[in-house]
Amino acid sequence: MFPVVMPTYARADVAFERGEGAYLWSTDGRRFLDFGSGVAVTSLGHCHPHLVSALQAQAGKLWHTSNLYRVPGQEKVAAKLVANTFADTVFFCNSGAEANECAIKMARKYHYDSGNPEKVEIICATGAFHGRTLGTIAAGGQEKHLKGFAPVMPGFVHVPFGNLNELRAAITPQTAAILVEPVQGEGGVVAGDPDYLKRLRATADEFGVLLIFDEVQTGMGRTGPLFAYEWTCVTPDIMPVAKGLGGGFPVGACLATAAAAKGLSAGAHGSTFGGNPLAMAAADAVLDVMLEPGFLDGAKAMAAKLRQGVEAVCGQFPKVIEQVRGVGMLIGLKCLIPNTELQAKLMANGLLTVGAGDNVVRLLPPLIIRDAEIEEALDILTRTLSEVNK
Numbered sequence: 001m002f003p004v005v006m007p008t009y010a011r012a013d014v015a016f017e018r019g020e021g022a023y024l025w026s027t028d029g030r031r032f033l034d035f036g037s038g039v040a041v042t043s044l045g046h047c048h049p050h051l052v053s054a055l056q057a058q059a060g061k062l063w064h065t066s067n068l069y070r071v072p073g074q075e076k077v078a079a080k081l082v083a084n085t086f087a088d089t090v091f092f093c094n095s096g097a098e099a100n101e102c103a104i105k106m107a108r109k110y111h112y113d114s115g116n117p118e119k120v121e122i123i124c125a126t127g128a129f130h131g132r133t134l135g136t137i138a139a140g141g142q143e144k145h146l147k148g149f150a151p152v153m154p155g156f157v158h159v160p161f162g163n164l165n166e167l168r169a170a171i172t173p174q175t176a177a178i179l180v181e182p183v184q185g186e187g188g189v190v191a192g193d194p195d196y197l198k199r200l201r202a203t204a205d206e207f208g209v210l211l212i213f214d215e216v217q218t219g220m221g222r223t224g225p226l227f228a229y230e231w232t233c234v235t236p237d238i239m240p241v242a243k244g245l246g247g248g249f250p251v252g253a254c255l256a257t258a259a260a261a262k263g264l265s266a267g268a269h270g271s272t273f274g275g276n277p278l279a280m281a282a283a284d285a286v287l288d289v290m291l292e293p294g295f296l297d298g299a300k301a302m303a304a305k306l307r308q309g310v311e312a313v314c315g316q317f318p319k320v321i322e323q324v325r326g327v328g329m330l331i332g333l334k335c336l337i338p339n340t341e342l343q344a345k346l347m348a349n350g351l352l353t354v355g356a357g358d359n360v361v362r363l364l365p366p367l368i369i370r371d372a373e374i375e376e377a378l379d380i381l382t383r384t385l386s387e388v389n390k
């Protein structure tokens with residue numbers, strides 16, 4: 001019989017019934033240290049008391065009204081995001097792919113409204129990931145996501161990530177925008193050189209194209225600051241965000257400067273669910289915690305400790321781990337054995353991780369981890385690497 005849940009995922013055979021902080025408990029009674037965070041989503045851990053109470057309070061008041069009316073929660077969350085980023089304005093949606101769709105539409109509409117309707121093309125990076133909609137698989141450009149879904153949506157070209165000369169050579173009168181992840185996540189935890197990202201800004205300015213940083217994965221403190229662009233000394237024009245924004249509640253957002261967003265007037269874009277009161281209560285509560293003075297600095301210190309420990313452990317097993325890479329709490333272990341095998345063994349030993357392209361295992365712990373969780377993770381990593389090293 002065909003599975004009642006469409007079999008689109010290669011799922012591990014485990015289910016969870018409870019979570020607290022960095023830990024998950026499975027239905028068969030096992031406890032796991034969650035260094036996957038539901039793919040960089042539950043960045044404040046599971047059932048953070050402030051998030052639970054904010055959602056419970058909102059659930060008893062109002063869930064959804066649609067965007068036919070003002071939504072005070074959107075105004076509040078947008079004001080917080082604007083106050084803490086380059087952005088002047090925010091569109092709310094429900095996922096990372098939708099946030100990228102908004103960014104792509106915004107870039108095209110910007111040029112259309114500027115009297116340059118020929119500027120429709122987006123230059124993206126090879127190895128990118130921007131989501132699974134028809135538009136975003138075209139933007140990602142990866143054969144494994146595009147295969148069988150032809151025709152590929154036109155308007156995207158790809159150049160090697162990190163190569164400025166090839167990117168400049170790809171710019172034509174049709175170019176509308178440059179779209180990159182500051183750190184490629186799904187592609188294998190490949191960090192963009194800050195200097196390269198900085199030069200992308202100068203290049204975009206030189207040719208009059210928009211710069212889009214997809215911070216769906218790198219945002220919300222994952223790489224240290226609230227957003228990764230902060231370590232580049234430059235700002236993008238448009239920034240899709242999602243994953244950590246709702247702390248586990250589905251929320252996406254597309255942040256932009258007023259200039260870039262000028263085309264998205266009433267009727268130009270929309271979402272039934274986007275930014276509903278329940279979602280905004282979650283995002284607002286996440287921002288409360290992350291913007292608390294010292295929170296991100298504390299997480300950054302823990303990330304440095306974790307990184308140091310992971311490098312020390314992995315350095316003992318050069319036949320299993322080729323390289324440790326990434327930024328902040330977005331760490332990649334480039335494997336010499338199949339990443340799926342290492343992941344399964346880590347899980348059997350009680351540590352949840354996430355795979356990525358280029359044979360990488362990702363460590364995406366919640367930003368609330370302390371010394372004890374780091375030590376436990378390093379113990380499990382050491383034990384697991386010794387097992388597979390035999």
Ligand SMILES: *Cc1c(COP(=O)(O)O)cnc(C)c1O
Binds near residue numbers: 095129181185
């Ligand atoms: C996860 C991810 C997306 C897609 O987000 P969804 O919520 O799955 O649609 C887009 N861009 C990046 C960089 C991501 O990591």
